[in-house]
Amino acid sequence: MLINLHDYEAAAEARMEPGAWAYYSSGVGDEVTLRANREAFARIRIRPRMLVDVSTCDLHTTVQGIPVTMPILIAPTAAHCLAHPEGECATALAAGEAGTLMTASTSATRSLEEIATAATGPFWYQLYVDHPLEDLTDRSFSESLVRRAEAAGYRAIVVTVDAPRFGVKEREERAQFEMPEGLSMANYPGDLETEPASLTWNDIAWLRSLTSLPIILKGILTAEDAVLAVEHGVDGIIVSNHGGRQLDCVPASIEALPEVVAAVNGRCEVYMDGGIRRGTDVLMALALGARAVLIGRPVLWGLAVDGADGVRRVLHLLRDELEQAMALSGCSTLASVGAALVKLP
Amino acid sequence: MLINLHDYEAAAEARMEPGAWAYYSSGVGDEVTLRANREAFARIRIRPRMLVDVSTCDLHTTVQGIPVTMPILIAPTAAHCLAHPEGECATALAAGEAGTLMTASTSATRSLEEIATAATGPFWYQLYVDHPLEDLTDRSFSESLVRRAEAAGYRAIVVTVDAPRFGVKEREERAQFEMPEGLSMANYPGDLETEPASLTWNDIAWLRSLTSLPIILKGILTAEDAVLAVEHGVDGIIVSNHGGRQLDCVPASIEALPEVVAAVNGRCEVYMDGGIRRGTDVLMALALGARAVLIGRPVLWGLAVDGADGVRRVLHLLRDELEQAMALSGCSTLASVGAALVKLP
Amino acid sequence: MLINLHDYEAAAEARMEPGAWAYYSSGVGDEVTLRANREAFARIRIRPRMLVDVSTCDLHTTVQGIPVTMPILIAPTAAHCLAHPEGECATALAAGEAGTLMTASTSATRSLEEIATAATGPFWYQLYVDHPLEDLTDRSFSESLVRRAEAAGYRAIVVTVDAPRFGVKEREERAQFEMPEGLSMANYPGDLETEPASLTWNDIAWLRSLTSLPIILKGILTAEDAVLAVEHGVDGIIVSNHGGRQLDCVPASIEALPEVVAAVNGRCEVYMDGGIRRGTDVLMALALGARAVLIGRPVLWGLAVDGADGVRRVLHLLRDELEQAMALSGCSTLASVGAALVKLP
């Protein structure tokens, strides 16, 4: 019975090749942060209000001015073809059908143009800034990705800022996972060898000058960086610890959210990802100031179980849980979801 | 050996059909609140006073002016006939024999008139406000229930305010529980199809105008709603999270009790239900300001194990444990059970 | 290998009849306080001081002016003959040999006179104030016990104040424990039927007028009662929850100790029992203001394993652990064990 996201997780694990499962599921180090991403929600309490008219609950909102039918977006994750042959194209199809927005990853196994073509709704482009092995300052390939994204109709650039290097996922290493024959990072020319660039705020300024698309920083976890982000003119921040996959022992995303929201103080939109599995998790994040949340692994689970249909079902399950949570906490609109709705531990 | 309520739980589970057990026992979502209802008591400490004359401990009190022999009432729960053929009639018989009061549920499997006839003590009526499928504002059936309750001798209307929709109990879903042939919601005409109404404070005003019976709101968890309840002239509040069955991640009832008591500030009676299994649990709730507690599932366990006798035994066990807890903490009367008796975590 | 008190516990359980073991080991209710008595120590931190001359550590002290070689006394516990045929006489022999003091229980299976004769060191008498079934106010039997204790050379009266009724130990009930043939409460005439009296402060005044022996109240857990105790002229207080056997959910003894010590403010001696198993536990209690600690169950374990030799060994093990803990925390005398030595959670 697939009636919640945990069910999809178990079903996906049963279907996927163990190495690929390890690649998706593992966290860095001792997985302290991976676990914290879930455990932190169980310590927050929702303070529900009664006797409010919740005969209809309106979940529509906008992100960067783009209308979506719910404050639940698809986070960028790599290599969807590991889960399903249609890969990111199936995800893009499902996202629009579910009335929401997909963020396509630079590490997609379908090209950004293919994804754009398959999409039935709005989409954002997640950018890893790379450099060729021989020149740390060469940003030409990243620039070309931004240009291609603009041309293909992407509506924002989501720059991942927490990955100057990639975290070591030991479960993945022990599983000796290797990308299967025939799967490749489809946005990259076959002969291009790159490494992650150690981005700085200067790169954000450069990117700001490069494109008029909204720029969203993904991976901010502190008030200090949130202030700098605003000062550098970004349009959005995704509070994220990369699904517990970059640096272990950093805060759960939901733990870091309040200080970022307070520091931003309304000057740009703030989103969060990390550990969202239930409608009540979404409600807590919204109450703490997130404009929307993004889900990563659950989308892959839906994809592994049933392709685009699975992704759509996962999105619908979470949407329905959120609507139920809003109704039962006395919130008929997202505007009524405020800080008084939760009690922190 | 059936010497405490946990024993009755185990014995009831062993006797009941698994689907019906799932229906009774499950909570919503990940059951965070269901567990919290129990765990919260284990973090509170009783500060017992010594060398007080406790040769007799007086547990008599009144609720809404009605005398009861102990501050332990029967909470409304659905479908007692799942536990025993006599259903709510057996419960009503046992309640009076045990010197306390039963709250009959709108979702009873015996009609409110049958229950009233069987009762040997005072009884309250729990009202779910429904509306016919075609008209959200039609309150005529609810009005008829109130009139029937008045006519049958019910002494208060307990309005459930936390259920504009019903929570999804996944264990129940997985068990594919369906009400057995022959069991029906006995208060409803066979051809009536209704849905829960999304109640508002206006409905409370309407109800207030409809009946002179005391009105008690069940399901309040915040100080804000408690203040509104008092302002709307209600006579009592039951701090409750519906046994962890409506919205997950809301506070344990005992966690929410202090803020409600403080906000009410003596302007109406405050009760609580949720997780009460021991006399020390009752004592803690009383010390934190509850005038009485209500027990739900334990009554069903008693009923499943031994019908009316089982219910009476459950009530007696809990009464005896409370009396023992009062004696050993230096309280010979309920009036002496005050805030200094407990230390919150 | 019997190298710590936990080892003695396991060995005693292996040797004793299950019912008798249940009688000794069980706590009341859900055993929340029984567990808390141990768990609370693991949350306290010792702040050790270095570079102090600890080539010798002096553990000698006095309790009520009586010299003992260590601040570890024997708590009153019932029915030592369940553990060993010599019963309380073996315990009394071992206590003196180990250089400490035994508290004999009213519920002993050897008479207080036999115990006094067997003793090789000082001893106190623990008094349960009973009344005959027919007269709640008749204190004549208790008075006779005090007179007998005085005559037999007991040096203080330890009045248990937390037992106006006895707690229900469910594990004991399930084991259907009954006192074996031939074992009896040796201080009671065979035809005397009594019940615990619901003591009040007036009884303490009466007792004060009755005897010039020091009066120590056992079972105080709050600052309020500690103040009253001092005002009633008692000579000592044992902070105790009766080994988790009277009222569940009261504080661990070590949790309650600081408020009692602060309230007493040096006006009488304060001791504690409950959960002491390690020298570091004793050190924590001393640092928090206890003049000495008492151990109950560990004495019974020693007795069950090896009679008087086992009791002596248990006392020596704990004494050696305390001396080691003092040395390694920079305390060469008990006077140097102060509040700065510990950090509460």
Place this chain on the structure above:
Amino acid sequence: MLINLHDYEAAAEARMEPGAWAYYSSGVGDEVTLRANREAFARIRIRPRMLVDVSTCDLHTTVQGIPVTMPILIAPTAAHCLAHPEGECATALAAGEAGTLMTASTSATRSLEEIATAATGPFWYQLYVDHPLEDLTDRSFSESLVRRAEAAGYRAIVVTVDAPRFGVKEREERAQFEMPEGLSMANYPGDLETEPASLTWNDIAWLRSLTSLPIILKGILTAEDAVLAVEHGVDGIIVSNHGGRQLDCVPASIEALPEVVAAVNGRCEVYMDGGIRRGTDVLMALALGARAVLIGRPVLWGLAVDGADGVRRVLHLLRDELEQAMALSGCSTLASVGAALVKLP
């Protein structure tokens, strides 16, 4: 797969004789502090900064003016020959090759001169101050050790101050571990029988007068002692609980570090050991004010698994993890690792 220090622990346990393993791995008492040394790290959160240029991270530092390539040193531990025939000589070889410093223990199974000869980098000498059985004040053997250390090129004297007696490791006792035939405390003449001296601050003054080498106190856990250490002119403090092997229930080293750092206030260098297993652990300690950390048991694990190569590998693994943690938290230099990088529980 040996990809982290936990792997080395498991591999070493599998290879070593159980008694020797118990000797290395056990803690004192109930091992509360042994566990706390690890658990405390999991409650601290790293607050990572983004968009800092971390294309290179510089881990070089100095300790007592001695350059090392990373702030990870080798703590003194006894009897390396239990892990590998080359014993401390293999460790000394590996330390220098890994670019760091070894602290040789007085309880080494190779003489301090042999270790000095084998060393490829700088080395410190850990001193246990002993006295002959017959004369508690005779420091002549300790003086000779200091003179030998000076002559052999040791660069500092690390005085262990938390061992006026040795802690009782019960797992070791139960394993009935005895030093194998042929292994001996190589720094001691065969006929010398000594006992640990109960050091005082006077001994520190004496030592200060004896040598011009830097003096580092190992085993300080309180602000009070840290102040005294500074006042006695020491050059460094190692915050340590002796790997949980001396007094149980003292704070985890990382818990005690902040108060020592605050009390020292820059007047000498502060290091810490205890529970370091991950690069993130090192980063937390540095952020809380440690100039460097020392690792003990992990070195023995590496030695047991693969001699000098294993030690080098353990050091490299931890170094690489630290570099990764610095890069992913926005620290390109050790100077940028400050208090704002962590959040205490």
